Structure formats: C-alpha cells, structure tokens
Amino acid sequence: MHATAPVILWFRRDLRLDDNPALSAALSSGAPIIPVYIHAPDEEAPWQPGAASRWWLHWSLAAFDAALRARGNRLWIFNGPSLTVLQQLAHETGAQAIHWNRLYDPATRERDTRIKQHLRADGLGCESHKAQVLFEPWEILNSSGQPYRVFSAFWRACVRSLQIESPHPPPEHIPSYTGIKFNAACALKSLALLPSSNWDAGFHATWEPGETGAIARAHAFIEHGLADYGTARDRPDQLGTSRLSPHLHFGEISPRRVLHMILSSGGDPTQGTAEPYIRELGWREFGYHLLHHFPQTPDAPLDERFQAFPWATERAEMTRTAWQRGQTGIPFVDAGMRELWHTGWMHNRVRMVVASLLTKNLLLPWQxxxxxxxxxxxxxxLANNTLGWQWTAGCGADAAPYFRIFNPVLQGQRFDPDGAYVRHWCPELARLPDKYLQQPWTAPQNVLAAAGIRLGHDYPQPIVDLAQSRTQALAAWERIK
Structure with missing residues (x-):
C-alpha cells in the first residue's frame, strides 16, 4: 500500500480543476488523491437528471477525465449508493480524509448530511466546501434574521458583502494513488447517459461541455458580449447572452471565476455595462437562497393561495403536447419550444413568454x-428552474404579478423585429411578410397562399385565443386572490 494514506475527492457538479476548493484542500495535504464520481441518480429523487442533463453529464465527465489524465491522475467512476462506495474506498485504500463541494438541492443536501455523519462516525476526516455559489444560501439574511423574498433587497445585501477572493488556479499536477486497482469502478459508457436515438445532433453543434468550453465561452462573452448585454440580452435573434448557464450548473466554471474575470476587465457590480450581467449572477444566487429556505418550492407554490388555483383540466393533455412540440400556432412560442428541443436551451426572454402562455393562456400548472x-x-x-417558473406563474418570491400576462405576438414583434428568430425555427413561415409573421392567423388568404401556407395543414391554427384566454386567466386569479 502507498506509504501516505490517500485523500478521496468526491466530484459531483463541480467538474473542473480551476477554482475548485475541495481539490485545493485535498492538494494541500500533500497526499495522493483519488478523484471519484459516483453515479447515484436515485439519491436525487424526485429530481434525477433529465435526458438533456444526462447528455451533458456524459461529455462533461469525459472532458474532466481527460483533464485529470493530463495532470497525472484519472477519474474513477462508480455506480452508487454513494455512502457504500465511499466507505469501501476508504477501507480498501486506508484513506483518512474525504473532501467534496456542497450541493443545495433538498435531496442531495439531506443525503450529504447523512453521509458526512456516517463517515465521521467511521473516524474519517470529512469536509465539504463552498464552490457553486458566491454566498452560502444561509449567509445573507434580512435585518430580522429571515430569508429575503424580494430580489432587489437580497442583491443589495449581497453587493454590500461582496468580497471577491482570488480564485484558486488549476494545479499543474495531481498526485495519483497507485496502491490498488478498483475492481468496482466502471466505464463511463456503462452509465448509459447518452440517448439511444439520435435526437442530440443539434446539441453537438451548439455546445462544448467541459471546463475548456466553459472558459472559452466566458472569455468570448466578456470580450464581445458583456458591454452590450444590458440591451442585447432581450433579443433571441442575436447572440446577446453568455450561455454559461449549463457550464455553471455542472460546475465547469465557478461563479467566482466568472465574476473575477469581469472585474479584472474593469467591470463594476454596481454600475456600468457589466452591472446587468453581474446582477444576473445575483439572480442565480437568489434561486439557491430560496431553495434552501423554502425546500418545498420545486413542487409547491411559495404563495400558498395558488394551492387553490383553478387550473384547466379539459383538453389539458392535448394543449400541453402542442406546447411541448412547438405546435401551438403562435410563432414566437413555437420557435422557443423548437429551439429547446433542438439545442437543449432556450433564450430567457422566450422562456418567460412560453411559460406565461402555458400557465396563463392555457391555464396549465406551472409544475x-x-x-x-x-x-x-x-x-x-432545480433552484433556477423553480425560481423562473414560479416567477412567471406569479406564485413565487418577487414574482411577476399574476395579471402580468405576456402577449407573445407583441413580444415577438418587439424582440424579434426582423423575424429572424421565428424564421429560423419555424421555416414553414419564412415567406410570410413581417407584418403577419408573429400572427399568421391574421394574414389574408392571398398572403398566406403567396407564402405557401395553409393554416391547419402547413402550420397550426392557434390552439388558444390570446385575448379571451387572458380574460379567463384574470377571472381565475380573482377567485383566489
């Protein structure tokens, strides 16, 4: 066995070498390191990773293993349960210490607490670290010691406390443990994370999972997009956003590194052209703050009045399916839903519009x-998906008032003024004049014919009357408010 007891480093959604506090702590021991990933989706129930997330995870793990190998180590992959795997590894190797970076989803938080208690009872040094957020969700509280429920007040408190330490640089070498071969380890392919059918072709053309892709995207955005973000972020027809969200979720880049890069380029969190994007990092922090303090919110509305909301049940399955497939007959919505299916991502402005249509015009539950x-x-x-849906549905913290109902026609005309976004994702409408592109049901028959469109055949009739359904939604709100 190795003369020095190794340190087990448990990776989860922190698949990076740069600015990784658990890695830095493990390296400071001077001991050989055993990098471990444990596949245990059942432990995240009921929010196990979805199909698109599993696709990303596969390629992120592959990239991370390659990065470790370039530094003299490798990633050991196991199938759960997590506690059993960690205990067996410690027993086999004589490891005395285990490090990991914290997660904040309710199920994983409870699991990690339980695992830490068991491992410490076994006599192991067991430490978790802050790596996914700028502030721990429990660090920022109001003057009464209570969690914030309004973002602007929360973010002001964050900015007052903002102290950006220099991120940990990536190590050039990670000492490996050579004392034993782990017979229980498995190959990445055996996790079966990739789809069996070829629906992911558009993903490969759009994304580069892994730390290298994350750093490259951050540099490109800060150099070419940050200065215009405040206005360009609302235009789905332009590349005006950072598209860093999946990289941040999987921990391929830390929010501290992103913020440090922005501040190093002269950005200011309180003013100037960088402020709108830094504020969006704050919105991400707000999501984790709320999920920690209100762990019921992935399934239940924070505003309890909405427990009694009269959601529609008639034709619900039919309208939900049309919405999912981008076949609502409302072009701006359909473009967004098709972008989502093809790329695994949707522009945030469009996310709000499609969510508003589902919860208010179609009266289907935000869940x-x-x-x-x-x-x-x-x-x-989980934190940001919950925050976004409850915000649009009007039932969360700092939510848009329920009576704020996005009009997808006006949103499309304002934020896709040349129709480039709709024409890209709904090519059957490409020949329609701009005047009718966002509302083809208003086009005269001769205009539709000239564009080669038969409504109900080449493109759907709208599944809902926007004006009438808005009135019905407001009436439903009156019943519970």
Missing part, C-alpha cells in the same frame, strides 16, 4: 412546465 424544462434543458438547475 408541468417545470418538469418539461427539467427533462429538455441542458442547464436544468
């Missing part, structure tokens, strides 16, 4: 939309 996003988004993150 069903959140579940669809959970399965189809590569950046599906």
């Amino acid at each position: 069903s939309g959140a579940r669809w996003f959970w399965d189809t988004l590569v950046d599906a993150d």
Whole structure:
C-alpha cells in the first residue's frame, strides 16, 4: 500500500480543476488523491437528471477525465449508493480524509448530511466546501434574521458583502494513488447517459461541455458580449447572452471565476455595462437562497393561495403536447419550444413568454412546465428552474404579478423585429411578410397562399385565443386572490 494514506475527492457538479476548493484542500495535504464520481441518480429523487442533463453529464465527465489524465491522475467512476462506495474506498485504500463541494438541492443536501455523519462516525476526516455559489444560501439574511423574498433587497445585501477572493488556479499536477486497482469502478459508457436515438445532433453543434468550453465561452462573452448585454440580452435573434448557464450548473466554471474575470476587465457590480450581467449572477444566487429556505418550492407554490388555483383540466393533455412540440400556432412560442428541443436551451426572454402562455393562456400548472424544462434543458438547475417558473406563474418570491400576462405576438414583434428568430425555427413561415409573421392567423388568404401556407395543414391554427384566454386567466386569479 502507498506509504501516505490517500485523500478521496468526491466530484459531483463541480467538474473542473480551476477554482475548485475541495481539490485545493485535498492538494494541500500533500497526499495522493483519488478523484471519484459516483453515479447515484436515485439519491436525487424526485429530481434525477433529465435526458438533456444526462447528455451533458456524459461529455462533461469525459472532458474532466481527460483533464485529470493530463495532470497525472484519472477519474474513477462508480455506480452508487454513494455512502457504500465511499466507505469501501476508504477501507480498501486506508484513506483518512474525504473532501467534496456542497450541493443545495433538498435531496442531495439531506443525503450529504447523512453521509458526512456516517463517515465521521467511521473516524474519517470529512469536509465539504463552498464552490457553486458566491454566498452560502444561509449567509445573507434580512435585518430580522429571515430569508429575503424580494430580489432587489437580497442583491443589495449581497453587493454590500461582496468580497471577491482570488480564485484558486488549476494545479499543474495531481498526485495519483497507485496502491490498488478498483475492481468496482466502471466505464463511463456503462452509465448509459447518452440517448439511444439520435435526437442530440443539434446539441453537438451548439455546445462544448467541459471546463475548456466553459472558459472559452466566458472569455468570448466578456470580450464581445458583456458591454452590450444590458440591451442585447432581450433579443433571441442575436447572440446577446453568455450561455454559461449549463457550464455553471455542472460546475465547469465557478461563479467566482466568472465574476473575477469581469472585474479584472474593469467591470463594476454596481454600475456600468457589466452591472446587468453581474446582477444576473445575483439572480442565480437568489434561486439557491430560496431553495434552501423554502425546500418545498420545486413542487409547491411559495404563495400558498395558488394551492387553490383553478387550473384547466379539459383538453389539458392535448394543449400541453402542442406546447411541448412547438405546435401551438403562435410563432414566437413555437420557435422557443423548437429551439429547446433542438439545442437543449432556450433564450430567457422566450422562456418567460412560453411559460406565461402555458400557465396563463392555457391555464396549465406551472409544475408541468417545470418538469418539461427539467427533462429538455441542458442547464436544468432545480433552484433556477423553480425560481423562473414560479416567477412567471406569479406564485413565487418577487414574482411577476399574476395579471402580468405576456402577449407573445407583441413580444415577438418587439424582440424579434426582423423575424429572424421565428424564421429560423419555424421555416414553414419564412415567406410570410413581417407584418403577419408573429400572427399568421391574421394574414389574408392571398398572403398566406403567396407564402405557401395553409393554416391547419402547413402550420397550426392557434390552439388558444390570446385575448379571451387572458380574460379567463384574470377571472381565475380573482377567485383566489
């Protein structure tokens, strides 16, 4: 056996070498390191990773293993249960210490607490670290010691406390443990994370999972997109957002590294062109803050009045399926839903619009939309998915008032003014004039014919009357408010 007892380093959604506190702590011991990933999706129930997340996870793990091998080590992959795997590894290797970075989903938080108690009872040094957030969810409280429920006040408190330490640089070498071969380890392919059918072709063209892709995307955004983010972020027809969300979710880049890169380039969290994006990092922090303090919210509305909301049941399955498939007959919505299916991502402005249509015009529960996003988004993150859906549905913290109902026609005309976004994702509408593109049902028959469109055949009739359904939604709100 190795002369020095090794340190077990348990990786989860922190698949990076740069600015990784658990890795830094393990390296400081001077001991050989055993990097471990344990596949135990049942331990995350009922929010196991969805299909798009599993796709990303496969390629992120592959990239991370390659990065470890380039530094003299490798990633050991196991199938759960996590506690059993860690205990067996410690027993086989004589490891005396285990490090990991914290997660904040309710199920994983409870699991990690239980594992830490068991491992410490076994006599092991067991330490968790802050790596996924700028502030721990329990660090920022109001003057009464209570969690914030309004973002602006929460973020002001964060900015007052913002102290950006220099991120930990990635190590050039990670000493490996050579004392034993882990017979229980498995190959990445055996986890069967990739789809059996070829629906992921658009993912490969859109994304580069892994730390290298994350750093490259951050540099490109800060250099070319940050200065215009405040205005360009609302335009789905332009590359105006960072698209860092999946990289942040899987921990391929830390929020501290992103913020440090921005501040190093002259950005200011309180003013100037960098402030709108830094504020979005704050919105991400707010999601973790709320999920920690209100762990019921992935399934239950924070505003308990919405427990009694009269959601529609008639034709619910039919309308939900049309929404999922991008076949609502409302072009701006359909473009977003098709972008989601093809790329595993959707522009945030469009996310709000499609969520508003589902919860207000179709009167379908926000939970069903959140579940669809959970399965189809590569950046599906429980804290931020919950925050976004409850915000749009009007039932969460700092939510948009329920009576704020996005009009997808006006949203499309304003934020896709040349129709480039709709024409890309709904090519059957490409020949329609701009005047009718966002509402083809208003086009005269001769205009539709000239564009080669028969409504109900080449493109759907709208599944809902926007004006009438808005009135019905407001009436439903009156019943519970």
